[in-house]
Amino acid sequence: MLRALWNGFLDLLYPPPIDCLYCGGVKMPGDYELCSQCISAIEFIKEPCCVKCGKPVTTGVTYCENCTHQIFSFERAVPVAIYRGWMKDAIYALKFRGEIDLAKPLARMIAGRIAATGLDVDVILAVPMHPERLQVRGYNHAELLAEHLGEFLGIPVWPHILKRHVDTVPQRTLKRSERKQNLLNVFEITEWECVKNKSVLLVDDIFTTGFTAEGCSAALIEGGARRVVVSIMAIGLDKYSPSNQG
Numbered sequence: 001m002l003r004a005l006w007n008g009f010l011d012l013l014y015p016p017p018i019d020c021l022y023c024g025g026v027k028m029p030g031d032y033e034l035c036s037q038c039i040s041a042i043e044f045i046k047e048p049c050c051v052k053c054g055k056p057v058t059t060g061v062t063y064c065e066n067c068t069h070q071i072f073s074f075e076r077a078v079p080v081a082i083y084r085g086w087m088k089d090a091i092y093a094l095k096f097r098g099e100i101d102l103a104k105p106l107a108r109m110i111a112g113r114i115a116a117t118g119l120d121v122d123v124i125l126a127v128p129m130h131p132e133r134l135q136v137r138g139y140n141h142a143e144l145l146a147e148h149l150g151e152f153l154g155i156p157v158w159p160h161i162l163k164r165h166v167d168t169v170p171q172r173t174l175k176r177s178e179r180k181q182n183l184l185n186v187f188e189i190t191e192w193e194c195v196k197n198k199s200v201l202l203v204d205d206i207f208t209t210g211f212t213a214e215g216c217s218a219a220l221i222e223g224g225a226r227r228v229v230v231s232i233m234a235i236g237l238d239k240y241s242p243s244n245q246g
Contacts, residue, residue, distance in 0.1 A: 079235035091233060104148050121201040124158070125159075125220075199226050
């Protein structure tokens with residue numbers, strides 16, 4: 001009995017290491033949910049970046065290859081990391097393996113990135129899933145990210161304002177030339193008065209061509225939103241991006 005009490009007292013003074021949420025390795029309480037080894041494996045976005053989508057570019061370049069040839073309705077996108085390696089695996093685990101606890105540490109990273117930009121937004125929305133697809137998966141990973149992000153930033157999250165009324169073919173299965181057409185007129189605003197004159201932060205996990213973000217942003221702007229900023233966990237690279245070389 002005394003030994004158990006003593007051990008409990010020591011645990012309060014010197015908290016034991018806690019397993020990393022992703023790899024199961026040892027981490028300390030101050031590391032939040034992920035260990036330092038996992039954090040160090042993330043390729044965080046660094047300057048210089050495309051002023052529109054936040055993708056790494058060569059020094060002196062304003063827009064990446066994709067944004068040079070594409071007009072978007074959103075004001076800008078703010079990515080946290082490059083979509084490959086550790087981050088690619090973690091997002092896959094969140095989306096397709098049901099590891100929903102990963103949403104909190106990923107949202108924590110997004111919150112830090114948004115706070116660093118000094119962006120002022122009124123409301124947070126998540127890229128929606130079609131109801132049938134949502135029923136199959138059981139959760140919307142973008143909505144989980146948005147909910148945690150709202151808690152970290154103290155900004156309201158409205159989960160049912162933006163809806164996907166067409167169950168489209170997954171973007172990852174299509175060629176670039178088919179992706180924009182696949183998302184035309186598939187999103188709608190259910191309560192227009194809620195977005196009118198609002199600055200909206202739209203949350204998703206991945207930005208590749210940007211057509212998903214564009215489809216949502218176009219619907220929001222048409223619905224009266226003052227501006228849309230896209231917050232994303234990871235961004236894919238152009239073929240000739242500097243981070244893709246070597």
